[in-house]
Amino acid sequence: MSTPTRSTPVRPTPGRPVLRIRGVHKSYGPTEVLHGVDLTGRAGEVLAVVGANGAGKSTLIKILAGAERMSAGELQLDGEDVALRSPHDAHTHGIRTVHQELTLVPELSVTENLLMGHFPRRLGGLIDWKAAHRRARDLLDGIGYGAIDPRVKAGRLTVARQQMVEIAKALVSEGGEPKVLVLDEPSAVLAGSDLEALFALIRRLQERGVLIIYVSHRLAEVTELATSIVVIKDGRVVAETTPDRTDENELIRLMAGRPAGQL
CATH class of the missing domain: 3.40.50.300 (P-loop containing nucleotide triphosphate hydrolases)
Incomplete structure (x- = not known):
């Protein structure tokens, strides 16, 4: 390439x-x-x-x-x-590191991989999936990766798109940029x-x-x-x-x- x-x-x-x-x-x-x-x-x-x-x-x-x-x-x-x-x-x-080896959980959605442990929740503690997908979409749009559907399982993405999610994950994890x-x-x-x-x-x-x-x-x-x-x-x-x-x-x-x- x-x-x-x-x-x-x-x-x-x-x-x-x-x-x-x-x-x-x-x-x-x-x-x-x-x-x-x-x-x-x-x-x-x-x-x-x-x-x-x-x-x-x-x-x-x-x-x-x-x-x-x-x-x-x-x-x-x-x-x-x-x-x-x-x-x-x-x-x-x-210090955030994006390794060459992929670390995404393939059976989880892009949203779940990005927000794992930090999901928005409704009263009663249930995950607000609509808000979660919206937040994941905003995060991907904000770094130029808006073509990736946050609802799709990570394992269904091409290897290239999985790499892009890895980079997004490093940028949006807890603790800020x-x-x-x-x-x-x-x-x-x-x-x-x-x-x-x-x-x-x-x-x-x-x-x-x-x-x-x-x-x-x-x-x-x-x-x-x-x-x-x-x-x-x-x-x-x-x-x-x-x-x-x-x-x-x-x-x-x-x-x-x-x-x-x-x-």
């Missing part, structure tokens, strides 16, 4: 630092997979993280999601040290208008000051969307750059350690 052709985007100027990670190490037994990773993300920034398979991207994502604990290092949000001991901790601190939204290969199953909708949503979130950490192997997307790019190789950050200072061939060279023509 190819990236839709668009004119060169106007990239918002990133604001204050929102996320800082310093000297992050992660070991599994005697094997160290992250070797002192440093990373800074700012409000309104699309920070792309790229690297070959096995570079350490997935481990870093799991640490940010609270699914794994770092072995050493520090993490700050809005200038304050935080400890992410669980996904609930990450969620509470405003995230400070940091981590997207792990979000476009792997998207194309055409669905991909356009994702890009438009990312631009709107940028304007509202959300830090987007965009992990992708699609380098054409990275150079189009990102305001800054971090390249990880063998568990280390080997380069920090911007789209106007690099291109796909240079990113491949940095990721692989040799020119693209030799691969």
Whole structure:
């Protein structure tokens, strides 16, 4: 699937630092997979993280999601040290992660997946399904995914539409809009208008000051969307750059350690 052709985007100027990670190490037994990773993300920034398979991207994502604990290092949000001991901790601190693997309950409707645990209720405690479907519809409309019927079971949607519901779920869950939204290969199953909708949503979130950490192997997307790019190789950050200072061939060279023509 190819990236839709668009004119060169106007990239918002990133604001204050929102996320800082310093000297992050992660070991599994005697094997160290992250070797002192440093990373800074700012409000309104699309920070792309790229690297070959096995570079350490997935481990870093799991640490940010609270699914794994770092072995050493520090993490700050809005200038304050935080400890992410669980996904609930990450969620509470405003870090939401949309993993490549789908987590929707296929036998439940889109509304149920979006509002699980937070349904509007009638007197007596019964769920107000009419209000629930209306709220789900408003949420989907508000982020540009209005083509999705909230009454349909999630398992009946295409994989692309399920991915869009996953993103919507991360944005509308309890606690309000995230400070940091981590997207792990979000476009792997998207194309055409669905991909356009994702890009438009990312631009709107940028304007509202959300830090987007965009992990992708699609380098054409990275150079189009990102305001800054971090390249990880063998568990280390080997380069920090911007789209106007690099291109796909240079990113491949940095990721692989040799020119693209030799691969």
